[in-house]
Amino acid sequence: xxxxxxxxxxxxxxxxxxxxxxxxxxxxxxxxxxxxxxxxxxxxxxxxxxxxxxxxxxxxxxxxxxxxxxxxxxxxxxxxxxxxxxxxxxxxxxxxxxxxxxxxxxxxxxxxxxxxxxxxxxxxxxxxxxxxxxxxxxxxxxxxxxxxxxxxxxxxxxxxxxxxxxxxxxxxxxxxxxxxxxxxxxxxxxxxxxxxxxxxxxxxxxxxxxxxxxxxxxxxxxxxxxxxxxxxxxxxxxxxxxxxxxxxxxxxxxxxxxxxxxxxxxxxxxxxxxxxxxxxxxxxxxxxxxxxxxxxxxxxxxxxxxxxxxxxxxxxxxxxxxxxxxxxxxxxxxxxxxxxxxxxxxxxxxxxxxxxxxxxxxxxxxxxxxxxxxxxxxxxxxxxxxxxxxxxxxxxxxxxxxxxxxxxxxxxxxxxxxxxxxxxxxxxxxxxxxxxxxxxxxxxxxxxxxxxxxxxxxxxxxxxxxxxxx
Numbered sequence: 112x113x114x115x116x117x118x119x120x121x122x123x124x125x126x127x128x129x130x131x132x133x134x135x136x137x138x139x140x141x142x143x144x145x146x147x148x149x150x151x152x153x154x155x156x157x158x159x160x161x162x163x164x165x166x167x168x169x170x171x172x173x174x175x176x177x178x179x180x181x182x183x184x185x186x187x188x189x190x191x192x193x194x195x196x197x198x199x200x201x202x203x204x205x206x207x208x209x210x211x212x213x214x215x216x217x218x219x220x221x222x223x224x225x226x227x228x229x230x231x232x233x234x235x236x237x238x239x240x241x242x243x244x245x246x247x248x249x250x251x252x253x254x255x256x257x258x259x260x261x262x263x264x265x266x267x268x269x270x271x272x273x274x275x276x277x278x279x280x281x282x283x284x285x286x287x288x289x290x291x292x293x294x295x296x297x298x299x300x301x302x303x304x305x306x307x308x309x310x311x312x313x314x315x316x317x318x319x320x321x322x323x324x325x326x327x328x329x330x331x332x333x334x335x336x337x338x339x340x341x342x343x344x345x346x347x348x349x350x351x352x353x354x355x356x357x358x359x360x361x362x363x364x365x366x367x368x369x370x371x372x373x374x375x376x377x378x379x380x381x382x383x384x385x386x387x388x389x390x391x392x393x394x395x396x397x398x399x400x401x402x403x404x405x406x407x408x409x410x411x412x413x414x415x416x417x418x419x420x421x422x423x424x425x426x427x428x429x430x431x432x433x434x435x436x437x438x439x440x441x442x443x444x445x446x447x448x449x450x451x452x453x454x455x456x457x458x459x460x461x462x463x464x465x466x467x468x469x470x471x472x473x474x475x476x477x478x479x480x481x482x483x484x485x486x487x488x489x490x491x492x493x494x495x496x497x498x499x500x501x502x503x504x505x506x507x508x509x510x511x512x513x514x515x516x517x518x519x520x521x522x523x524x525x526x527x528x529x530x531x532x533x534x535x536x537x538x539x540x541x542x543x544x545x546x547x548x549x550x551x552x553x554x555x556x557x558x559x560x561x562x563x564x565x566x567x568x569x570x571x572x573x574x575x576x577x578x579x580x581x
Contacts, residue, residue: 117141117149118523120160123167124489126151127503129463129478133456135503140171142485146523150481164518166489170503172459173478174233174257174486174521175433176466179333179371179392179421182247182260183208183216183240185223186548187426190557196339196401201270204426208240208263209274210555216243218547220250221540226431228256229532230513231488233521236333236369236392236421236470238263238306241275241282248293248301255526255534257486259331259470261306262286264321268312279317286321290330300522302470304331304369310346310357322362331367331471334358337380338372339403355380364389369469371421372397373411374404381407385414390469393461395439396430397423405447408440412457419469420461432513433462441508455504489518 121140128134128151136151141158143149152158184204191203211219216239227235237260239247244262251258264286265271266279277285286305294303305321307313325332337343337354346354355376358364364387373391376384384391391411398404411418420440422431437458444452467477476486490511492500497510519527526534552558 116159116161118144118161119485119525120158120163121166121171121487121489121518122163123154123165124169124171125503126479127170127172127459127507128480129173129460130480140479140485140487142520142523144523146485148479148481148483148485151479166518168491168493169517170490170492170507171479172231172488172490172507173463173467174476174488174519175231175462176234176419176470176472176477177227177232177421177431177433177436177462178236178369178390178419178466178469179394179423180223180227180235180237180431181239181424181426182220182223182235182237182250183211184219184424184426185226185431186215186219186544186551187424188429191426194401195341196403197341199401199427205270205272205275207426207551207555207557209272210551211240211243212554213243213246215547215551216240216246217250218540218543220247221254221535222544223425223431224250224254224256225532225535225537225540228254228519228526228534229516229530229537230432230434231490231516231519231527232431232433233257233486233488233519234259234466234470234472234476236260236304236331238308238333241265241277244285244289245292248289248296251301252297253535255300255521255524257300257472257476257521259302259304259333261304261333262289264305264307264317265312266317267314271312279314279320282317283320287324290328294330302331304333306333309335309342310350310354311342315361318358318361318363322366325366325368326362329367331369332363333369334363334371336370336373337375338398339401340375343375353377353380355383358389359383359387367471369419371423372403372406374398374406376407381410381414381416384411384416390417390419390465392419392421392469393436393440394421394423394428395436395443396428399439399443400429401427405443407447409444409448409453412453417465417468418461419466434507434511434513434515437462437508455502455508458508459504485520485523487520488516491515491517
C-alpha cells in the first residue's frame with residue numbers, strides 16, 4: 112500500500128467480503144482517493160487515514176445490487192392494487208406511464224433512489240418507460256447511485272396506449288441515441304441497457320435487432336419473461352414456442368441479459384438458461400402481490416444459472432427494499448420445496464456478487480476486495496429484532512431490515528451516514544414527488560374518490576383511485 116494515508120478508514124467492522132472464498136473477518140477497510148478499496152488491514156496495524164469511522168460491532172457488506180426495478184413507477188405506489196398482471200398493466204400502469212413528463216419522471220426516480228440508498232442498495236438495473244429516459248439518467252447522475260438503465264421498447268402489443276406505442280425504427284433510433292449519450296457516463300457509474308419490455312409488446316424484428324446490437328456493442332439486455340401463467344399461455348399460442356425459448360431463438364439468451372421473473376419456465380427452458388448467458392432476476396414480493404406464482408430458484412441455482420434479486424417497482428411491490436426481497440426469497444424457497452430451501456449464503460450472493468455479475472460489473476463491485484470500488488453498506492445487528500447474531504448470513508437474510516443500515520458508500524463517497532441521506536435531500540425528494548404525482552394524476556385523468564364510510568364499519572378506501580367519468 113502507498114505510504115500516504117488512506118482517504119477513509121472504516122475501523123474494526125465485521126467484513127462480509129463475498130470474495131471467492133466468502134471470507135469473513137474483522138478488519139479495517141481502507142479506501143483510496145479514487146474511491147477503491149486499498150486494503151483490508153489488521154486493526155492492530157493502525158494504518159493512517161484522513162478520516163476514520165468506528166464501525167466496531169457493525170457488519171460491513173458489499174452494497175446491495177437490485178437487478179430489476181422500475182423507477183418510473185415510484186409515483187404509482189398504491190395506485191394499482193388488487194389486480195392480476197395483464198389487467199394491472201393495461202388498466203393502470205401503461206396509462207400512468209403514458210402520462211409521465213420529464214418533471215414527473217425525474218421526481219419518480221429521485222424518490223425511488225432515496226429509498227434505495229437508505230436501504231443499502233448501491234447499484235440498480237432499471238427499466239424506464241418509453242419517453243423522457245434522459246430524465247432518469249439525469250436523476251441518477253445527480254444522486255450518486257450506480258445506475259444501469261434504458262428506455263422501454265414497445266412497438267407492438269394489445270392494449271398498449273398510443274402514447275407508448277412507437278414504430279420499430281423510431282424506438283431503435285432513440286435507444287441508439289440514448290446509448291451513445293449515456294453509456295459509461297459519470298466515469299462509468301451510468302451505463303445503458305437495451306430494454307425491450309416483453310415479447311408481447313415488442314415485435315420479433317425489434318427483438319432480433321436488439322440482440323444484434325447487444326452483441327456488437329457489448330451492452331446488457333433487460334426484459335421480462337414468463338412472469339405469469341396467462342402470459343406464458345398467450346406467448347405459446349401466438350408464437351408456437353414458450354417465452355424463454357422464444358427469446359433464445361431470437362438471439363437474446365446468448366447475450367449478457369437479465370430476464371426478470373421467470374416464474375413459469377418449461378422444463379427445457381432451464382437448460383436454455385443454463386447454456387446461455389442470461390441471468391434470472393427473482394422478484395418475490397411482486398410475484399406474490401400480483402399472484403404470479405413462485406419462481407423455481409433452487410432449480411435455477413442447481414443448473415448453474417446466475418440468479419439476482421430485484422424489488423421490481425413500487426407499483427407492484429410497494430417497497431424497493433432488497434432486504435425484504437431476500438427474506439421472502441428464502442421463505443418462498445422453503446414453501447416451494449420444504450426445508451432447508453436455498454441457503455442463506457446463496458441468497459445473499461443474489462444481492463451482491465450475483466447481482467454484480469448480472470450487470471456485468473463483478474470486476475468492480477459486488478464484493479469487498481482490494482481494487483474494487485468501495486460500494487458498501489454498514490449494518491447494525493444490535494437492534495431488538497436482530498439481537499442474538501450467530502450465523503451472519505442467516506442474520507442478514509432473515510433478521511436484517513433496511514432501517515438497520517447506518518452508512519452507505521458508492522465509489523468511496525458516503526451517501527448515507529447515521530441512517531440519514533447525504534447525497535441529496537430526502538425531504539425535497541418527497542415534496543417534489545407529491546407535487547408531481549398530483550400533476551401526473553391530472554394528466555392521466557385519474558382522481559381520488561375520497562373515504563367511503565360503510566354502516567357499522569370504520570371508513571376505508573375501497574377503491575383509492577378511479578378514472579373520471581366526465
